[in-house]
Amino acid sequence: MKVNTTRRATLVGLVAVVATVSGCGLPRSGPNKREIFAGSVMNKGDAFIVTVNSRVTRATSVMPAYGFSDAFRKAGAVGSDTINAGDxxxxxxxxxxxxxxxxxxxxxxxxxxxxxxxxxxxxxxxxxxxxxxxxxxxxxxxxxxxxxxxxxxxxxxxxxxxxxAGDGQTVSVSGAVGGQGVFPIERPTRTLSAMIAKAGGVAIEPAVAVVRVTRGSQTGKVWLQDLNENPALDIALRGGDRIVVERDQRAFTALGATGAQSLVPFETQTLSAIEAIATVGGLSTSLADPTGVFVFRNEPAEIANQVLGRKDLRGDQRMVYVLDLTQPTGMFEARDFLIRDGDTLYVTEAPFTQWSKTINAITGTANAASSLASSSSSG
The missing domain is CATH 3.30.1950.10 (wza like domain)
Structure with missing residues (x-):
C-alpha cells in the first residue's frame, strides 16, 4: 500500500513538471520570426521590415568611397633636386x-x-x-x-x-608596413606607392589594407588595391606627410542559428549576405530556419526613403531586411545584397527546433522521474 502511494505521488509530480516545462520558455538563440515581425512599424513597432528584392538591393548597395581630394591629386611631384630647410x-x-x-x-x-x-x-x-x-x-x-x-x-x-638625405623633405610611414620610420623624399620615392615600397611594403592582406595620408589639416585615404590599380590615386608626396597603413576597421555581428556567433571583421572591400553567412560557417543544419535570415541596420534617411518609396523620413531609420533562402531567387538575392559596417546578421531557429527541445525536456524529466520512482520503490 505504501509503494502505491509513493508511485501515485511521483506520477502527480511528473505531470506538474511536464506542465511547467510546456508553459515556460525554453533556451534559444534569440527571437523567432513572429516576434521580429511583431516589432514592425505596421504593428506599432519602431522598425521597418523589408523583404529583399532586386530593387532593395540596388538602393542599399552603398559602400564607403575612399579617395583623395583635388588638393592631394593636383599637387605636382616635388623636384628631386630642390633644396629645402633641413636638408x-x-x-x-x-x-x-x-x-x-x-x-x-x-x-x-x-x-x-x-x-x-x-x-x-x-x-x-x-x-x-x-x-x-x-x-x-x-x-x-x-x-x-x-x-x-x-x-x-x-x-x-x-x-x-x-x-x-636630410629632414627637410621627409615623410613618416607607420602602421602595417614592413619597416616603420621617417624617409626622405628622393627621386625614386616621390609618390605614395613608391614610398610604401621603400618602407618594406604592407604587412597585412592587401584586400583589407587602407592607406591614410595626412597633410597639414587634411586627411585622405584609399584602398591599397585601388592605389595599385589606379595611377591617378598615386599622389605626389610633400615634406611632412604622415602615411599610415591600417587594416579595414569594418565589422558585422553574427547571431542566431549560424556556425559562429561573434563580431566578424570584413575580409574584402565588399561583402554579400551569402558571403557573410559562409564566413561564420554557414547556417546550422540542425537549428536554422532558411526562411528567416535577417539583417538589422540603422539606415540613413536618404536610403530608407528610397527603399520604402517615401520622402518624409528624417534621420537614421531602424531597418530589418528579410532574406528567404528557400525562394526561387532567394540565393541570388543573398548573393547580391551587401552587408555594411555595423550590421547584425541574425538567423532564426526553425519552429521544429523549439518543439524538439520541448520533447527532449519532457523526455529527460520523465526519465528522471522514473529513476526517482525506482529508487523510491527499491527503498
Whole structure:
C-alpha cells in the first residue's frame, strides 16, 4: 500500500513538471520570426521590415568611397633636386692655387665641407662666402651662388654641391608596413606607392589594407588595391606627410542559428549576405530556419526613403531586411545584397527546433522521474 502511494505521488509530480516545462520558455538563440515581425512599424513597432528584392538591393548597395581630394591629386611631384630647410649638403671647392689656398691647408687644392645643414630660415654658412640662401634653389643654382661669392677671393674656384638625405623633405610611414620610420623624399620615392615600397611594403592582406595620408589639416585615404590599380590615386608626396597603413576597421555581428556567433571583421572591400553567412560557417543544419535570415541596420534617411518609396523620413531609420533562402531567387538575392559596417546578421531557429527541445525536456524529466520512482520503490 505504501509503494502505491509513493508511485501515485511521483506520477502527480511528473505531470506538474511536464506542465511547467510546456508553459515556460525554453533556451534559444534569440527571437523567432513572429516576434521580429511583431516589432514592425505596421504593428506599432519602431522598425521597418523589408523583404529583399532586386530593387532593395540596388538602393542599399552603398559602400564607403575612399579617395583623395583635388588638393592631394593636383599637387605636382616635388623636384628631386630642390633644396629645402633641413636638408643636408656636401660642398666641395676646388681652388686653382698651389701654395696658399683660401679654404684648405698649404698644398691642399680640394676642400670638402661635409654635413652642411640648411637652417630653419633656409640659409647655409660657407667660410669666406658668408650666409647664402639655399632653400628653394637647385644644387646647380646654389653652386653658382657660392662660386660668385668666392670668385673675388680665390682664382677661378670650382664648386660642386650634393644634396643628401636630410629632414627637410621627409615623410613618416607607420602602421602595417614592413619597416616603420621617417624617409626622405628622393627621386625614386616621390609618390605614395613608391614610398610604401621603400618602407618594406604592407604587412597585412592587401584586400583589407587602407592607406591614410595626412597633410597639414587634411586627411585622405584609399584602398591599397585601388592605389595599385589606379595611377591617378598615386599622389605626389610633400615634406611632412604622415602615411599610415591600417587594416579595414569594418565589422558585422553574427547571431542566431549560424556556425559562429561573434563580431566578424570584413575580409574584402565588399561583402554579400551569402558571403557573410559562409564566413561564420554557414547556417546550422540542425537549428536554422532558411526562411528567416535577417539583417538589422540603422539606415540613413536618404536610403530608407528610397527603399520604402517615401520622402518624409528624417534621420537614421531602424531597418530589418528579410532574406528567404528557400525562394526561387532567394540565393541570388543573398548573393547580391551587401552587408555594411555595423550590421547584425541574425538567423532564426526553425519552429521544429523549439518543439524538439520541448520533447527532449519532457523526455529527460520523465526519465528522471522514473529513476526517482525506482529508487523510491527499491527503498
Amino acid at each position: 643636408v649638403l656636401t660642398l666641395t671647392v676646388f681652388e686653382n692655387v698651389k701654395d696658399d689656398p683660401l679654404l684648405g691647408n698649404t698644398g691642399q687644392r680640394v676642400s670638402v665641407l661635409d654635413q652642411v645643414q640648411v637652417d630653419g630660415q633656409g640659409y647655409i654658412f660657407v667660410p669666406y662666402a658668408g650666409k647664402i640662401k639655399a632653400a628653394g634653389q637647385t644644387p646647380d643654382g646654389l653652386r653658382q651662388a657660392i662660386t660668385r661669392k668666392l670668385d673675388s677671393q680665390t682664382p677661378d674656384p670650382q664648386v660642386t654641391v650634393q644634396r643628401l
